[in-house]
Amino acid sequence: MDKFIPVNEPSLGEREKELLIECIDTGWISSEGPFVERFENSFSNKVNRKYGISCSSGTAALDLAVASLNIGPGDEVIMPTFTIISCASSVIRRGAKPVLIDADPKTWNMNVKEIEASITSKTVAIMAVHIYGLPVDMDPLLEIANKYKLIVIEDAAELIGAKYKNNPCGSFGHISTFSFYPNKQITTGEGGMVVTNDIQISNRCKSLRNLCFQKNKRFIHEELGWNYRMTNLQAALGIAQLEKLESIIKVKIKNGEIYNQFLEGIRGLETPLKKTSYAENIYWVYGILINSEISTAEEIMGKLKVSNIGTRPFFYPMHKQPVFKEMGIFDNKPFPISEDLYKKGFYLPSGLNLKFENIKKVSEVLKNFIQ
Ligand SMILES: Cc1ncc(COP(=O)(O)O)c(C=O)c1O
The missing domain is CATH 3.90.1150.10 (Aspartate Aminotransferase, domain 1)
Structure with missing residues (x-):
């Protein structure tokens, strides 16, 4: 019988080994290690964003994004029905409601023409999710968001390195998210990233991914966060992968x-x-x-x-x-x-x-x- 042809396989090489060995030799294996910030900087740079907040998965990135924007009970977020559950769960877990849009039969992305009719007085955001290989038509989506003063969350998990009209996917709207699961263009084993140009959103994501520890009163919490931190080992892989x-x-x-x-x-x-x-x-x-x-x-x-x-x-x-x-x-x-x-x-x-x-x-x- 012929060898099994897997649906997906990452490409890992000598550079990945070299950086992982460096983690082991130096003992930096947790999220405190130096590769984490280096990966955040080079990745956010690549997608034309000021800040990158690494985390443990693309699902975690969506949780952080939605929570950092203070989306909550009574709010509606417009999103595609043809997507992964992480998009809807990030909104539902905050007590908000996803409002679904059907797909375009050719691009398989959310049909942007149907967005405007779904806007209500409760709508606070549109989540644009790029599907399989082609991006969502962002210009008309951003125009509607502008008109109704809505937040735009861009889930670019599947389109690392893709462009929409010469701008990188992940550079649109208030906040964008990525996944580095091994089937993605680049992988950290498990992992994700939030990117934004807004320092306040960035700081909030950093706090939320780190259990909302406080700087001067470490174990006193005023808000609930998660441990969604990326490790130095994952970031080492990320740096090597991003080079390729x-x-x-x-x-x-x-x-x-x-x-x-x-x-x-x-x-x-x-x-x-x-x-x-x-x-x-x-x-x-x-x-x-x-x-x-x-x-x-x-x-x-x-x-x-x-x-x-x-x-x-x-x-x-x-x-x-x-x-x-x-x-x-x-x-x-x-x-x-x-x-x-x-x-x-x-x-x-x-x-x-x-x-x-x-x-x-x-x-x-x-x-x-x-x-
Ligand atoms: C569009 C999209 N968003 C989010 C995710 C979740 O990413 P992860 O598997 O890293 O949690 C995926 C995963 O494939 C995805 O395709």
């Missing part, structure tokens, strides 16, 4: 283009949009849609698994989540595009160690199942 970001993006784009060559034009299968008027696809993952007359995503994923090919389903929309149904968070409003994406979509192996032969094999096996 541009070449990693090139590999992702090249792999996406190879998939396109093999899969474009096949009846019953839809490949991802290559570009929009505002951005090029950087193929964080290579997502495809299966025509419902042919099969379902679930069935094809099952067949690929038997052929030793790893895949992941698309996001299960927030309004369908059993946990939120149980909590009575959303009414029964349907979001047909997102529901359709879940039924039809999944992503193919998109790791950084993929070879041309792997992509060829995956594409041929897939074609066989579809034709």
Whole structure:
């Protein structure tokens, strides 16, 4: 049997080893170590932000972002339904309410045209989440936010190193968040980052990630925070990975283009949009849609698994989540595009160690199942 082709794999090398050894040799392994601030500075610099606040995951970054903005009971935050649960949970845990927007059928991002109609007197923020390879159309979103004086939170977890009209993803709105899970463009094992240009928001995030310890009265707490600190070991990986970001993006784009060559034009299968008027696809993952007359995503994923090919389903929309149904968070409003994406979509192996032969094999096996 052929070797398993994983859905994702990071690319780690000598530089990562070198910096990790430095952590061990110096004994700096906790969040107190010098790599943490170095990583925060170089990362925030890369996305044109003044301040970077590292943390333990992309989920933690969203928790910090929402809490630092004082979003709370009675507030509404507009966000996509087609996203990861971390976006909604960060808002719900503060006692606020996510107000969901359906996806655009081509870019799979939130349909910005539907935002304005969802604004109420309770709306305080819009959470823009970039999905899979193309960014949200930020200009019209920022225009609406400006018009209604709303906060903009940008979740750029999936688009490290991508650009929207020549500006880096993560540079838009009041605050942006990232994840460094191993399937992301760069990884720290687990990890995340909040970036902002606002010193007060930055200071609040730093306090919230560190249990809200006080400088002069350490164990006296006036607010509840978390231990969401990033370790020096994670930051060491982050520094080494960030040095390679541009070449990693090139590999992702090249792999996406190879998939396109093999899969474009096949009846019953839809490949991802290559570009929009505002951005090029950087193929964080290579997502495809299966025509419902042919099969379902679930069935094809099952067949690929038997052929030793790893895949992941698309996001299960927030309004369908059993946990939120149980909590009575959303009414029964349907979001047909997102529901359709879940039924039809999944992503193919998109790791950084993929070879041309792997992509060829995956594409041929897939074609066989579809034709
Ligand atoms: C858009 C988005 N936001 C947030 C997260 C959460 O990041 P983490 O897994 O580091 O908690 C992810 C994870 O994949 C994500 O895709």
